[in-house]
Amino acid sequence: MARLLVLGAGISGHTAALVARRRLPAAHRVAVVSPLETYNWIPSNIWVGVGVMAPSEVLVPLRPVYEKTGVDFVQGRAVELRPDGSAEDPAPHVVVETPDGGRRREPYDYLINATGPKLNFAATPGLGPSGFSHSVCTSGHAADAARGFLECVERLKRGERQTLVVGMGHGTCTCEGAAFEYVFNVEFELRRHGVRDKARLVFLTNEAELGDFGVDGLRFRQGGYVVHSRFFAESLFAERGVERIVGAHVREVQKGRLRYSTLDGGEGELAFDFAMLLPPFTGVGLKAAARDGRDLTAELFAPSGFMKVDADYAPKDWADWRAGDWPRTYASPSRPNLFAVGIAFAPPHAISRPRRAPDGTPISPAPPRTGMPSAIIGRAAALNAADLMLGRADRPRRTASMAELGAACVASAGAGWWSGTAASMTMYPIVPDYERYPEFGRDLDRTFGEIGSAGHWIKQILHRMFLYKARAKPGWWLIPE
Amino acid sequence: MRPPETPSSAAVPTRATAFLRTFVPWQLFRFAAINLKMIRMILLSHRGPGRDGPGR
C-alpha cells in the first residue's frame, strides 16, 4: 500500500486527485490537503464579479465529492515539506496547519504540489481588497467586486460620472486574459444598465501591447494576412470605447487614485471610482527541511516560491530561450517522488519578451498557466505517480510540456445568451517553438481567434461541464481537461 | 464634413462583421466550427507528442 498526497484542490490538484483515485486500486490511498472546503471554478469568477452569477454557482463542496470517490480529505494549509522525514517521524511527510491552529503530519510516498499562487497584493502598496482596489481571484473577492461595481452603477444611474479602471496591479502580473474578460464584462453590464455614456472605462496593463496575454501574443491567418492578436484586441477596445494604458507598472494605489510608471519612463496618476486590479503571483511560501532540520527550501523551490521541476533554470537571454527549457514530467530534480503542477511549478522563464523601464523596473507579463494546461499537467503527474506506485514504470514517462501542449481559451466579453459575446482562441503550442515553427513560433493551422455569441455559448457549456466534472458525477472522466 | 479629431488607427469591424457576431444562424454554424477546432486541440494536447517511450 502506498499513499499519494495532493496539496491543493484547485483546477490542477482536484484533477490530479480524481484521476489518481480512478487509476489506483483501493489498497492505495489518495489524500488531498486544502485550506478550503470548496473547489472554485475560477474562470467564472468574472461573472460573479459583475453580479450576474452568485458565488455559490462557482463553488463545489469538496467533502461529498471525496467521500463518494474514496479520496481522504484533510482541511488545512501545508506549511513544510519533510521529504526525508524528521526526528519525530522518519517517513516523508508534510506539516499541515489545521483550521483550529493545530499542526499535523501527513505522510506520503508520492506528493503532488498543486497549491497554486499566493495572491501577492503586498507587492504594490494599497493594492487589493484590504487596500483600495478589488480583485476577482477568489469567489469572495469577486462577490466584493460585484458590490463595488453595482454601487458604481447606482451612482451612474443618479447621473454622476464615474471612472472605472480594470487591469494589472503590478508590472510583473500574469493572467492578463482574466483582466481583459473582466473589463469587457464591465463594459457590457454598463450598457445593459443603460449608463455606459456616463462611465469612463480604462484598462491598465503591463503588456507592452494589447493582445500579448503573457504568451507573446498570437498570430492568426485573417483576410489573406497573418495578423497579430494586437489587431483584434485594439479593434475591440476601439469598438467598445475602452481607453488603455499599456506597458504600465502600478506603483501605489490610494483611495480613489493610483500612481503608475510606464515602459517609456513616463509617470502617471489616475483617479478612479472603482478599480479591479489583479495582483502578481508568487508561490504559497512552502518551506522544506531535511531530517536533521537543515533548510532545503532553496533546493526544492525557486526564489519566487514556486517548486523547481524538470525545467532548465539556467539564466538565459531572451534570444536563447528554447521550447526545451520547459518541464515535461513536472518531477522534482532532487526528489523523484515529488511533483509540482499548475501554477505551483516554477517556469524556467517568461513567454512574453522581458522588458524593463529606463529605471530598471521590470514591466512584462509573467507566464500564465491557464486552466486547460494546469489540468492536463495535473493529470499527467497523477498518472506518472500512479505508474510508479503500481511498479509499471521506473521513472515518470508521461509528459505534458507547455511547449508541446495547445490551449483552447474562451474570453468572455459580455454575458447574455443572444447579445453576449466571447473571443474564442486556440493556440498551438502554448510556448512558441521557433525550431519547429521558425516564422511565428506556432502552428498557424492550429492557432485562431474570433469573436461572437458562439464563444459565449461555449463558455457557458464549459462552466457547466467543468462543474459537473468537479462534482465527479457519473462519467466525469469522459470530460477531457 | 470634417473627420473625427483623433481617428483611431485600430481596425474596426464593418457593420456586416459586427452583425454576424450575434446573428444566431451564423453563430450556430460558428459554434459547430469552433467546437471542432477546440476538440481537435484537446485531442492533440491529450495525445501528445506527450509520451516518452514505453511504460504507459
Ligand SMILES: Cc1cc2nc3c(=O)[nH]c(=O)nc-3n(C[C@H](O)[C@H](O)[C@H](O)COP(=O)(O)OP(=O)(O)OC[C@H]3O[C@@H](n4cnc5c(N)ncnc54)[C@H](O)[C@@H]3O)c2cc1C
Ligand atoms: C479571475 C481569473 C479568471 C481566470 N479565467 C480563466 C479562464 O477563463 N480560462 C482558463 O483556462 N484559466 C483561467 N484562469 C486561470 C486559472 O484559474 C488557473 O490556471 C488555475 O486556477 C490554476 O490551477 P491551480 O490548480 O494551479 O491553482 P488554483 O486553482 O489556484 O488552486 C490552488 C489550490 O491550492 C490550495 N492551496 C493554497 N495554499 C495551500 C497550501 N499551503 N496547502 C494546501 N493547499 C493550498 C488553494 O486553496 C486551492 O485549492 C483565470 C484565473 C483568474 C484569477
